[in-house]
Amino acid sequence: xxxxxxxxxxxxxxxxxxxxxxxxxxxxxxxxxxxxxxxxxxxxxxxxxxxxxxxxxxxxxxxxxxxxxxxxxxxxxxxxxxxxxxxxxxxxxxxxxxxxxxxxxxxxxxxxxxxxxxxxxxxxxxxxxxxxxxxxxxxxxxxxxxxxxxxxxxxxxxxxxxxxxxxxxxxxxxxxxxxxxxxxxxxxxxxxxxxxxxxxxxxxxxxxxxxxxxxxxxxxxxxxxxxxxxxxxxxxxxxxxxxxxxxxxxxxxxxxxxxxxxxxxxxxxxxxxxxxxxxxxxxxxxxxxxxxxxxxxxxxxxxxxxxxxxxxxxxxxxxxxxxxxxxxxxxxxxxxxxxxxxxxxxxxxxxxxxxxxxxxxxxxxxxxxxxxxxxxxxxxxxxxxxxxxxxxxxxxx
Numbered sequence: 001x002x003x004x005x006x007x008x009x010x011x012x013x014x015x016x017x018x019x020x021x022x023x024x025x026x027x028x029x030x031x032x033x034x035x036x037x038x039x040x041x042x043x044x045x046x047x048x049x050x051x052x053x054x055x056x057x058x059x060x061x062x063x064x065x066x067x068x069x070x071x072x073x074x075x076x077x078x079x080x081x082x083x084x085x086x087x088x089x090x091x092x093x094x095x096x097x098x099x100x101x102x103x104x105x106x107x108x109x110x111x112x113x114x115x116x117x118x119x120x121x122x123x124x125x126x127x128x129x130x131x132x133x134x135x136x137x138x139x140x141x142x143x144x145x146x147x148x149x150x151x152x153x154x155x156x157x158x159x160x161x162x163x164x165x166x167x168x169x170x171x172x173x174x175x176x177x178x179x180x181x182x183x184x185x186x187x188x189x190x191x192x193x194x195x196x197x198x199x200x201x202x203x204x205x206x207x208x209x210x211x212x213x214x215x216x217x218x219x220x221x222x223x224x225x226x227x228x229x230x231x232x233x234x235x236x237x238x239x240x241x242x243x244x245x246x247x248x249x250x251x252x253x254x255x256x257x258x259x260x261x262x263x264x265x266x267x268x269x270x271x272x273x274x275x276x277x278x279x280x281x282x283x284x285x286x287x288x289x290x291x292x293x294x295x296x297x298x299x300x301x302x303x304x305x306x307x308x309x310x311x312x313x314x315x316x317x318x319x320x321x322x323x324x325x326x327x328x329x330x331x332x333x334x335x336x337x338x339x340x341x342x343x344x345x346x347x348x349x350x351x352x353x354x355x356x357x358x359x360x361x362x363x364x365x366x367x368x369x370x371x372x373x374x375x376x377x378x379x380x381x382x383x384x385x386x387x388x389x390x391x392x393x394x395x396x397x
Contacts, residue, residue, distance in 0.1 A: 057193040057202035060166050064132050064158075065191055068117055068171075069208045071134070072096070072187050075107040077214045096187070096210065098173045098218025105173045105187070107214070113139055113151060119171050126160040129167020129194065133157055169194040175218050176207065178287070178304035183217070185210045186282075186306065207282050209306060211322075245288030248356070248392050253335045255356060257298040260288035264299075264315060271309035282306045285324075289331075289391075290315060298331040300354065300365065302385055326367045329354040356387070363387045 077095045097106040104118035114137040119130040138153040169192040176186040186207055193202040210216070246260030267290075270283050284306055290299045292315040299315045305327045311317040319328035336357040355366040357378060364384040378384040 053195050054202060056164065057166055057195060058204070060163065061191055061193045061202050061204045063162065064168070064193075065189065065204055065206055067132070067134075067158075068189060068191070069206055071109050071115065071117060072105065072107065072189070072208045073210060074110040075210050075212060075214050076110065076112060077212050095212075095214030096216040096218075098175060098187070098216070100219065102172045102174055102219050103170075105218075113137065119168050120155075120157075122160070122163075122167060127163060127165065127167060129163075129169075130171075131157055131160075131163060131168060132171070166193050166195055168192070173218065175216050176284075180287075180304075182304075183215075184304060184306075185214065185216065187216065207284075207306075209282055245286070245391065246290075248289070250335060250358075250392055250394050253337065255331070255333050255335050257289055257291070257331055259291045259298070260286075262286050262288060262290075264290045264292050267318075268312045271312040281309055283309050283312060285318060285328075292316075295330075300329050300331050300387075302327055302329065302365065302367075302387070329365060329367065332356070357384065361389075363389065363392055 075096050095107060099105070099118075104116055106114075106116045109115050116135040118133055118135070120133040122129050122131045134156040136151065136154050136156060138149045139151040141148060141150050170190070171192075172188075172190040174188040174190075176184045176188055178184055186209055188205065188207050190203070190205045245262075247258050249256040249258065267283055267285060285301055285304070287301050287304050290301065291297075292299060294314045295316065297315070299319075305324055307318045307321040307324065311321050315328060315330075318324060331354045332352055334355070336351065336355050338359060351366060353366055353368060357364045357366070359378055364378045364386050366383060367385050368383045379386075
């Protein structure tokens, strides 16, 4: 050990320098390490820049989407006169019109103003690309003695400072159809934001519920319920054709329910999976039969509807959402027949919300038991709604 230390001291006291080979190797190794460090640093800076770009693009997209969705959600069903005394756009029967190319939407906003939402080209000095434009038609004063307009025609836009180095790549509006091809009071909006350096930086989609339920016309998003194969009963491999919405098996006066391919668990998974920026807050609930494990009950959604994602704790919460009280019904196992009505004594004990009544060759479901005596013919009673026969199958009994 002492000899080794003595050797080190001797070398330190030596006047010999580094050889040329040692210097060259040192320089090469230092260069390699420096290059690696610079490459890693450049990669980190690039990743940070890209993440910052996406974050800023999402902030811009959220601001624009909130403005657009707010106008669409509050669309009115009435009509007003434009400044020229006509209504050049929508009318009382068609309160929202989506253009054939899906790039603009026309409606009457909360104040009754006739507006068109679209995108327009930005000036080159403002950064180029496209920006959001809301065109407000002039509003005529209803008093014929006053010639001045209440509001003049104007194109409303955000400041160029909001866009920074970003612009709108595309803005798309689409109607939403039910399984029966009826247009629902919903509008799908897709907004793409691009960056001059990285291209497409952000895409968000939002389904907006028009709470005044105006009529909507325009191209569909194609989000209809596909005619999937319905579930198969192992004892009878021929369930009715009802597009996978489940079915009701009739054995005498007893009903057995079979849930559809879209289950209540699927709705909860959709709600849990919704994260910003694609969180619309709304879940689509297709028509069909559902089973809720928490309540041990079957429910029949009699027509396509929607609910808030926070209402997916159980089917009762979905039922309590606005407009769903008569659309989501808990089912009963006993089938009501004409003999139950004619007998009368025990009919009221059987009649509940969700009771199914067989009349002739048709089936009806009780939407509300209050005043819901169906009489001999339930067709003209608003407390009952006919169920398509494709949901029914006769059992072996």
